[in-house]
Structures are given as C-alpha cells and as structure tokens.
Amino acid sequence: MTENKPLQSIRGTHDLLPGETEAWDVVEGIIREVMGLYQYREIRTPIFEDTQLFSRGIGEHTDIVNKEMYTFEDQGGRSITLRPEGTAPVVRAWLQHRLGAQGTVDKLYYMGPMFRQEAPQKGRTRQFHQFGAEILGTDAPEADAEIILLFLAVLDALGLDTWSLHIGSLGCRECRPAYREILVEFLEGVEDLLCEECRKRMKTNPLRVLDCKNEGCRLATAKAPSHLDHLDEGCQTHFDAVQALLSDRGTPFTVDPRMVRGLDYYERTTFEVLNPDLGAQDAICGGGRYDGLAQMIGGGDRVPGVGFAAGIERIMLALEAAGVELDFEPLCEVALVHIGEEARRRLFALCDTLRRAGVACTIELTGRSVKAQMREANRREALLALIAGENELKAGTVTVKNLINGEEEQVSFENIVPAVLEKLEKLEEEAVDEEPQDWSDDADGSEPEPGEAA
Numbered sequence: 001m002t003e004n005k006p007l008q009s010i011r012g013t014h015d016l017l018p019g020e021t022e023a024w025d026v027v028e029g030i031i032r033e034v035m036g037l038y039q040y041r042e043i044r045t046p047i048f049e050d051t052q053l054f055s056r057g058i059g060e061h062t063d064i065v066n067k068e069m070y071t072f073e074d075q076g077g078r079s080i081t082l083r084p085e086g087t088a089p090v091v092r093a094w095l096q097h098r099l100g101a102q103g104t105v106d107k108l109y110y111m112g113p114m115f116r117q118e119a120p121q122k123g124r125t126r127q128f129h130q131f132g133a134e135i136l137g138t139d140a141p142e143a144d145a146e147i148i149l150l151f152l153a154v155l156d157a158l159g160l161d162t163w164s165l166h167i168g169s170l171g172c173r174e175c176r177p178a179y180r181e182i183l184v185e186f187l188e189g190v191e192d193l194l195c196e197e198c199r200k201r202m203k204t205n206p207l208r209v210l211d212c213k214n215e216g217c218r219l220a221t222a223k224a225p226s227h228l229d230h231l232d233e234g235c236q237t238h239f240d241a242v243q244a245l246l247s248d249r250g251t252p253f254t255v256d257p258r259m260v261r262g263l264d265y266y267e268r269t270t271f272e273v274l275n276p277d278l279g280a281q282d283a284i285c286g287g288g289r290y291d292g293l294a295q296m297i298g299g300g301d302r303v304p305g306v307g308f309a310a311g312i313e314r315i316m317l318a319l320e321a322a323g324v325e326l327d328f329e330p331l332c333e334v335a336l337v338h339i340g341e342e343a344r345r346r347l348f349a350l351c352d353t354l355r356r357a358g359v360a361c362t363i364e365l366t367g368r369s370v371k372a373q374m375r376e377a378n379r380r381e382a383l384l385a386l387i388a389g390e391n392e393l394k395a396g397t398v399t400v401k402n403l404i405n406g407e408e409e410q411v412s413f414e415n416i417v418p419a420v421l422e423k424l425e426k427l428e429e430e431a432v433d434e435e436p437q438d439w440s441d442d443a444d445g446s447e448p449e450p451g452e453a454a
C-alpha cells in the first residue's frame with residue numbers, strides 16, 4: 001500500500017504566500033515604472049524552449065548547460081528545456097519576429113521564473129525569478145553604460161543603496177584566441193595544482209578555470225594573465241568608453257580583471273552588481289555584451305546586444321537586510337459590519353457598490369458576531385467600519401466609524417458612497433501615521449452598540 005503522505009513543494013522551489021506577494025507586487029511595479037522611464041518595452045517568452053537554444057547560446061561547456069538544466073523529452077520526442085535564463089529566448093524571439101525592422105523595439109525587458117538545478121542555499125533556488133533588459137542592434141558603448149545605469153536606477157527607485165558595481169571586458173572573437181593561447185600556456189604550468197574538472201576545462205573552455213570556486217584552483221590561478229591585458233585596440237577603446245560614461249555619471253565601479261561570468265555568449269563588457277548583506281550568493285545582477293549570440297542561435301548575421309538580469313529573490317533579501325520599507329497601498333479600506341439578517345443583505349449589496357467605486361472592502365459572509373467582525377476589521381487594518389443593525393435600518397442610515405480615532409457618524413444610505421470616498425481621501429491626505437485600533441471589545445461593552453437596540 002502506498003503511504004498517503006502529505007505532498008510538499010519540490011526542493012529548491014518556494015511558494016510565495018500572501019504577505020510576500022504584495023511586497024513582490026510593489027517591487028515589480030517599481031521595476032515596470034523605471035523600465036517605462038527608460039523606454040524599454042516588455043517581452044514575454046515561453047517558459048520552455050528547444051534545448052538547443054540554450055546549449056548553443058549559453059555554451060556546451062558551461063555549468064548551466066552541463067549540470068543545471070531541467071531538460072526532458074516531450075511526448076513527441078523533442079528535447080525541451082525549462083529556461084535557465086532569459087537572454088537567449090529574447091534574442092530568439094527578436095530574430096524570429098524580425099523586431100529589428102520595427103524601429104522602437106530595440107530595447108526590451110522581461111520578468112519571470114527561471115530554472116536551474118543548483119544546490120539550494122540562501123539566495124539560491126531551483127526556480128527563481130529574474131527581471132532583465134536587453135538592447136539589440138547597437139554596439140555603442142552608450143548601450144553598455146545605459147544598461148548598467150538602468151539597473152542602478154531600479155535599485156535607486158527601490159531605495160536600496162548598498163551595492164557595488166564590478167566591470168570587466170572579455171575581448172572579442174578577434175582578440176580572444178590569442179589570449180586563450182597565453183592562458184592555456186599559463187594553465188599548463190600549474191596543471192598539477194588544478195582540480196580534475198579544471199584540467200578538463202583547460203582543454204574545452206580554459207576561461208572557465210578562472211571561475212572555479214575551488215580554493216586550490218583559485219590560488220594556482222591567482223597570477224594568471226588577465227584578458228584585460230590582451231584586449232585589441234577596438235575592445236580597449238570600447239571598454240575605456242564604457243568606463244568614461246559611468247564616471248561622467250558619477251557611478252562608482254571597480255574593474256575586475258578576473259570576471260568571467262557563467263555564460264559563454266559574452267564578448268567585451270561584462271559586469272556584476274553585488275550586495276554586501278547576502279553572504280555567499282551576493283550577486284544581485286549580472287550582464288554584459290553578447291554580439292555573437294544571435295549568430296550562434298539564429299545562424300544569420302551577427303547582431304550586437306547587451307543586457308542584464310537580476311534575481312528578484314536576492315533583491316527582496318537585500319531590501320529586507322537593509323531595512324527598506326516598501327510603500328504599500330492599504331489592502332482593506334472599509335469593513336462592513338452587520339447585525340441581523342436584513343442588515344447583512346443591505347450591506348452585502350452596498351459592499352459590491354463600494355468595490356465598484358474603487359474602495360477595497362471586506363464583508364463577513366457567514367454571519368459571525370459583531371465582535372468577531374470588528375476584530376477581523378482590525379486584523380485587516382481597515383480604516384473605516386460601516387455598521388448597520390436594526391436601528392440604522394429603521395433610520396435609513398449607516399454608522400460610519402473611524403477605526404483610528406473611534407469617531408462615529410450617521411450617514412444616510414443614499415449618501416454613503418460619496419461620504420466614504422470623501423472620508424478616505426481625507427484620511428489619505430492626512431497620511432495618518434496612527435494605526436487603526438481594535439474596537440471589537442466595544443461590541444461586548446455595556447454601552448449599546450450602533451445597530452443594537454438600546
């Protein structure tokens with residue numbers, strides 16, 4: 001007999017629960033706003049793609065393609081992969097739909113889940129969420145600088161000022177082969193000190209050796225030649241220009257001579273933004289230029305491109321660590337509190353009218369006590385309670401209770417919608433710092449409650 005154990009989410013995946021989703025909404029809203037200011041347009045590509053898109057785009061000899069992809073055969077025998085990143089899909093879609101011919105869609109952004117089978121730890125999950133942006137069709141250094149400034153503008157808008165920017169250049173297909181030879185020569189000299197994997201990498205993808213986390217490999221390659229010392233004139237001029245543009249803008253950065261990045265499509269500029277509060281997984285953003293990617297996946301001409309992607313989970317952790325308070329819209333503005341069947345029916349209709357007038361309202365659906373309804377209003381941090389019982393029905397009114405200061409007022413049924421709108425606007429203008437209070441005990445007090453017969 002199979003054991004009927006409760007099922008759990010898969011290791012490395014997380015449910016985003018109410019309480020968290022609202023914070024994500026605020027963050028995503030700010031990201032969209034900044035993308036609009038910089039004139040990037042949203043693209044949504046499928047969650048799964050032809051496996052070759054990633055093996056050709058990201059590179060056969062990267063950890064992502066070798067070890068981390070969720071790849072499976074579908075019912076039709078096709079090899080499918082859950083996207084581990086967004087750049088190759090964006091470039092595929094751009095080529096497929098000839099977006100380059102449409103003038104205004106050279107700047108794109110995206111947001112959504114990505115999948116990598118890495119060992120889960122703080123800030124590293126198997127389903128994670130990125131937002132990213134790409135500029136296609138230009139190799140101007142201004143594009144590289146804009147992409148970096150765009151990400152920093154998002155951090156600024158979020159109120160996160162704890163970051164450091166690290167930039168590098170990997171050279172291009174012209175100058176990299178010569179550097180590769182010099183690097184391999186160096187690596188051959190320290191081969192005995194390298195881990196088994198790096199000895200293989202030396203032959204397949206020697207640049208990756210510089211990215212190995214193994215302490216022995218790091219020590220052995222500490223003095224390895226840097227690609228920065230072997231850039232050709234074009235790459236050097238480009239890199240100098242990117243740095244000058246960042247400096248002109250007053251953006252602090254550090255040049256990292258060892259930056260390799262985990263994807264093989266990069267040429268020239270690479271960068272990472274780190275956050276000091278995140279421990280081992282401190283990269284909140286990574287990106288760079290990938291002028292050869294379109295050709296690798298599309299087979300046609302080279303299309304210059306540059307972009308970044310940032311991990312939203314890590315940004316949420318960084319915001320929390322920095323104590324940044326996000327600005328929430330109130331979830332619930334008005335609670336409707338009914339006493340008796342007749343009042344419940346009247347308030348049920350009023351509740352829907354108010355919601356359609358743009359007021360966030362809650363009403364108790366199962367006929368719980370006034371005290372329970374008031375407690376619920378407090379739990380939801382409602383600003384106003386609209387209370388109706390026998391007395392109010394007789395008088396054709398509703399009691400409007402300000403849940404911050406406890407003041408009450410009778411308002412006729414006909415005037416209730418404009419009166420509520422006016423009161424909420426006033427509360428918003430006053431930008432009340434005070435919290436709504438729990439008035440549920442009033443419901444049990446010796447004083448007659450609104451709606452209760454005296």
Ligand code: HAM
Pocket residue numbers: 084085086087116118123124125126128129130132133134262263283284285286287288289290306307308309310311312313314
């Ligand atoms: P990436 O460096 O692989 O670059 O990922 C970008 C960011 O995604 C990382 O800096 C990190 O914040 C987040 N991230 C990556 N893996 C995980 C994970 N397992 N758990 C949580 N967060 C993670 C790219 O993906 C490139 N497509 C960036 C790019 C865009 N280059 C050019 N355009």
